[in-house]
Amino acid sequence: MTTSSPLIHVVDDDESLRTALLRLLDAAGFNARGYASVGEFLLQPLPEGPGCVLLDVRMPGPSGLDLQAALLRQGNALPVVFLTGYADVVVSVQAMKAGALDFLTKPVEREALFEALQRALAHDAAERAARAEAEQLRAAFAALTPREQAVFDQVVAGQLNKQIADALGIAERTVKMQRAQMMTKLGVSSAAELGRLAERLQHLPD
Amino acid sequence: MMLRAKHRSIVRLWVACWLLFAPAVPAEENRCVLVLYSNNRLLPANIEFETGLRETLDNSTELNAEFLDYPRFEGESYLRALTTFLHEKYALRPPAVLIAGGKGALDFVLRHRAELFPGVPVIHAAVSRSFLRSRPPLPADVVGVPIEFDFPGTIELALRLHPRARRLVLVTGASKQDRAWEAELRGDVAQFQDRVTTEFLAGLPTDTLLQRLSGLDGDTLVVTPGYFEDGVGHLFSPREAAGLIAAAAAAPVYGPFDTFIGIGIVGGSMPNFAAMGQQAGRLVKDRLAGGAPAAPRLPEMMPKAVNLDWRQIRRWDIDPSAIPDGAIVRFKPPTLLEQHATATVFATVVFLLQAGLIARLLFESRRRRRMELAIQQQRFELAHASRLAVAGELTGAIAHEINQPLGAILSNADAADLLLASDEDRRDELRAIMADIRRDNMRASEVIRRLRALLAKQPADWHTFALNDAVRELEPVLRAEARRRGVALDLRLAATATTLLGDRVQIQQVLINLALNAMDAANGLPEARRAVALSVERDADRLTLVVRDRGQGIAPEHLPRLFDSFFSTKPRGMGLGLSITRTLVEAHGGRVWAESDPGAGAVFRVEWPAVDDAGTAEPA
Numbered sequence: 004m005t006t007s008s009p010l011i012h013v014v015d016d017d018e019s020l021r022t023a024l025l026r027l028l029d030a031a032g033f034n035a036r037g038y039a040s041v042g043e044f045l046l047q048p049l050p051e052g053p054g055c056v057l058l059d060v061r062m063p064g065p066s067g068l069d070l071q072a073a074l075l076r077q078g079n080a081l082p083v084v085f086l087t088g089y090a091d092v093v094v095s096v097q098a099m100k101a102g103a104l105d106f107l108t109k110p111v112e113r114e115a116l117f118e119a120l121q122r123a124l125a126h127d128a129a130e131r132a133a134r135a136e137a138e139q140l141r142a143a144f145a146a147l148t149p150r151e152q153a154v155f156d157q158v159v160a161g162q163l164n165k166q167i168a169d170a171l172g173i174a175e176r177t178v179k180m181q182r183a184q185m186m187t188k189l190g191v192s193s194a195a196e197l198g199r200l201a202e203r204l205q206h207l208p209d
Numbered sequence: 210m211m212l213r214a215k216h217r218s219i220v221r222l223w224v225a226c227w228l229l230f231a232p233a234v235p236a237e238e239n240r241c242v243l244v245l246y247s248n249n250r251l252l253p254a255n256i257e258f259e260t261g262l263r264e265t266l267d268n269s270t271e272l273n274a275e276f277l278d279y280p281r282f283e284g285e286s287y288l289r290a291l292t293t294f295l296h297e298k299y300a301l302r303p304p305a306v307l308i309a310g311g312k313g314a315l316d317f318v319l320r321h322r323a324e325l326f327p328g329v330p331v332i333h334a335a336v337s338r339s340f341l342r343s344r345p346p347l348p349a350d351v352v353g354v355p356i357e358f359d360f361p362g363t364i365e366l367a368l369r370l371h372p373r374a375r376r377l378v379l380v381t382g383a384s385k386q387d388r389a390w391e392a393e394l395r396g397d398v399a400q401f402q403d404r405v406t407t408e409f410l411a412g413l414p415t416d417t418l419l420q421r422l423s424g425l426d427g428d429t430l431v432v433t434p435g436y437f438e439d440g441v442g443h444l445f446s447p448r449e450a451a452g453l454i455a456a457a458a459a460a461p462v463y464g465p466f467d468t469f470i471g472i473g474i475v476g477g478s479m480p481n482f483a484a485m486g487q488q489a490g491r492l493v494k495d496r497l498a499g500g501a502p503a504a505p506r507l508p509e510m511m512p513k514a515v516n517l518d519w520r521q522i523r524r525w526d527i528d529p530s531a532i533p534d535g536a537i538v539r540f541k542p543p544t545l546l547e548q549h550a551t552a553t554v555f556a557t558v559v560f561l562l563q564a565g566l567i568a569r570l571l572f573e574s575r576r577r578r579r580m581e582l583a584i585q586q587q588r589f590e591l592a593h594a595s596r597l598a599v600a601g602e603l604t605g606a607i608a609h610e611i612n613q614p615l616g617a618i619l620s621n622a623d624a625a626d627l628l629l630a631s632d633e634d635r636r637d638e639l640r641a642i643m644a645d646i647r648r649d650n651m652r653a654s655e656v657i658r659r660l661r662a663l664l665a666k667q668p669a670d671w672h673t674f675a676l677n678d679a680v681r682e683l684e685p686v687l688r689a690e691a692r693r694r695g696v697a698l699d700l701r702l703a704a705t706a707t708t709l710l711g712d713r714v715q716i717q718q719v720l721i722n723l724a725l726n727a728m729d730a731a732n733g734l735p736e737a738r739r740a741v742a743l744s745v746e747r748d749a750d751r752l753t754l755v756v757r758d759r760g761q762g763i764a765p766e767h768l769p770r771l772f773d774s775f776f777s778t779k780p781r782g783m784g785l786g787l788s789i790t791r792t793l794v795e796a797h798g799g800r801v802w803a804e805s806d807p808g809a810g811a812v813f814r815v816e817w818p819a820v821d822d823a824g825t826a827e828p829a
Contacts, residue, residue, distance in 0.1 A: 026620070109613060110618065111620070
């Protein structure tokens with residue numbers, strides 16, 4: 004809560020409600036910014052920093068669901084918390100399937116709202132951390148020479164040095180050397196660690 | 210002589226042959242019946258009798274008839290020759306049963322039976338009981354049901370039908386039979402002498418008789434059995450004689466034989482000759498079947514019945530109520546039903562069906578009128594129900610409308626709470642919050658007020674109001690619903706006065722129905738076509754509400770039925786919305802119709818005559 008960087012984007016066409024929400028969030032120490040429509044939100048450059056979106060479902064023009072879809076398409080991982088005047092089942096299911104973290108109904112209790120927003124911000128922080136780590140991994144992997152990447156693949160596939168040497172047509176000694184270099188570059192010290200890393204790499208988001 | 214002898218020997222040879230072969234033929238194979246009538250073959254009584262006899266016997270029974278032709282032919286030599294003739298004639302085809310019709314025939318048979326048809330059982334018919342009583346008992350194989358010519362009954366009948374008659378004339382003939390009847394009648398009239406004077410016209414020449422009869426006066430009755438022979442030897446059948454008598458007499462004529470009915474007599478108490486034939490036929494059948502009818506089982510007497518000729522009853526102006534019960538009244542013109550039973554029944558059925566149909570149609574039409582009134586009534590009820598249904602459909606929009614200010618209020622209150630907890634002095638901000646809370650509170654209660662007005666089941670409440678205002682009032686709800694459905698709503702009000710006289714809520718109902726209908730049409734269309742335009746237009750004498758959508762339009766075949774109750778093209782539509790709409794519009798003196806451009810949308814127009822601000826219709 005005290006971290007100053009996360010920004011909560013409040014998108015609601017009802018000025019009165021938007022104002023009230025911004026007041027509340029401000030009083031509670033959140034950083035928040037209001038938008039009167041999806042269009043207004045999209046006119047700004049997509050926020051890079053940490054935060055989340057508190058989104059009304061029904062608005063003139065594109066709806067909250069449309070915005071959620073657009074954010075997903077653009078690879079922006081800002082978590083979405085919906086806040087709607089009338090929660091019908093179809094819409095809420097659609098929203099949750101599309102990855103919304105919460106689906107709140109107006110009028111919303113302060114605690115429920117804050118909890119949802121905290122969860123969204125924590126989720127965002129975790130996502131960002133994971134993304135940063137993945138970036139790092141990817142960068143490290145990209146730094147390997149093609150030969151080292153080939154050895155990486157063989158090791159991960161469970162091959163012994165001798166088998167790798169046969170498969171790649173190089174001396175077993177050379178395999179050992181490249182394997183050591185590769186592990187140093189990736190910052191792992193054991194084959195088991197390497198396996199876990201490979202797994203993470205495989206499951207990285209794009 | 211030689212020739213005759215030769216013939217006789219041939220006959221005897223045939224008889225011998227027949228006798229030789231006879232045992233080979235079973236007795237029951239002989240189904241020959243010979244009827245011997247006392248009188249002439251054309252005597253109506255004989256014809257009637259034979260008809261009755263024939264209809265009783267099977268076709269397999271061979272029926273032969275011989276006539277003694279009494280009283281035209283009489284005398285010992287005649288009877289002898291006749292006996293020989295019959296003997297010869299029936300030598301090869303002897304009857305199995307012999308019927309004697311009438312007392313003359315019975316008398317003849319009893320006398321010549323031994324030489325004619327020995328051992329052949331005899332059935333007598335139409336023989337009077339008085340004759341049977343006058344002679345020795347019949348042999349056991351001679352049976353029959355006696356008759357009684359009912360002279361007393363006939364006279365009694367005549368007196369009953371003519372209570373004012375003072376004189377009774379009895380007409381008889383000159384033959385032996387005629388004299389027997391005369392004698393019988395003389396005995397019978399004795400009992401009526403205290404009621405009427407009696408006079409016999411017996412054995413007169415026919416001309417004289419008829420002349421006398423034509424001079425009778427009104428309070429006289431004639432009773433006659435007819436006669437075979439008149440005073441100058443002219444021969445008749447009793448029926449012919451009775452016919453002449455009836456034709457000449459200036460008084461009603463009665464007779465005891467049913468064969469007289471139809472020739473001019475009024476009627477009489479009569480045995481029925483056809484019934485006698487049937488009775489004889491039944492006895493013959495018994496005989497042919499091998500049984501001997503036990504005498505005690507036979508009726509003691511052939512039944513008699515009063516027979517009357519309706520035409521004579523009318524002619525003599527007889528009171529029909531005097532006709533005895535059970536009388537057979539002939540020649541009564543059959544009623545329509547009797548005469549053309551099938552046609553009458555058919556016509557009656559057709560008539561009844563038609564009457565039923567007409568009654569049914571009248572009933573249906575009245576019922577329909579009643580139902581139409583009831584439906585009119587119900588539509589207003591339904592208008593309410595439909596408003597509730599609309600409210601259901603609008604739940605989302607309504608919830609949104611209310612929750613929006615409630616949400617703002619809560620968040621503002623929470624913010625104020627937090628601000629108060631902080632140390633800073635943020636009074637200005639708190640004041641703004643309080644103002645917002647108050648405003649949102651008003652907003653929420655306004656939504657509820659409008660909703661209540663919309664849903665209230667209130668009697669039509671007629672005022673003048675501005676259509677613009679009524680539309681404006683609904684705008685938030687309509688917008689909310691349009692937003693919920695992702696439909697663009699374009700709303701245009703008229704620039705000039707839009708005064709309308711009527712029930713504001715009902716008009717709003719119309720608006721909602723049409724607007725929701727238009728939004729339904731937008732379902733599933735690409736976004737560019739999900740648009741509904743609603744406008745209020747006003748020209749010199751008309752106020753128009755136009756609701757336009759850009760949906761698929763209305764199929765031409767659906768246009769005429771669009772406003773009918775329970776007509777719907779929507780999968781879950783009740784088909785009431787537009788029907789109620791029309792009812793409400795028409796109740797306000799307006800009309801509603803739809804235009805469609807298939808594939809490009811539909812336009813619903815509601816048109817009312819314009820009203821000036823005072824609420825009176827504006828002159829066009």
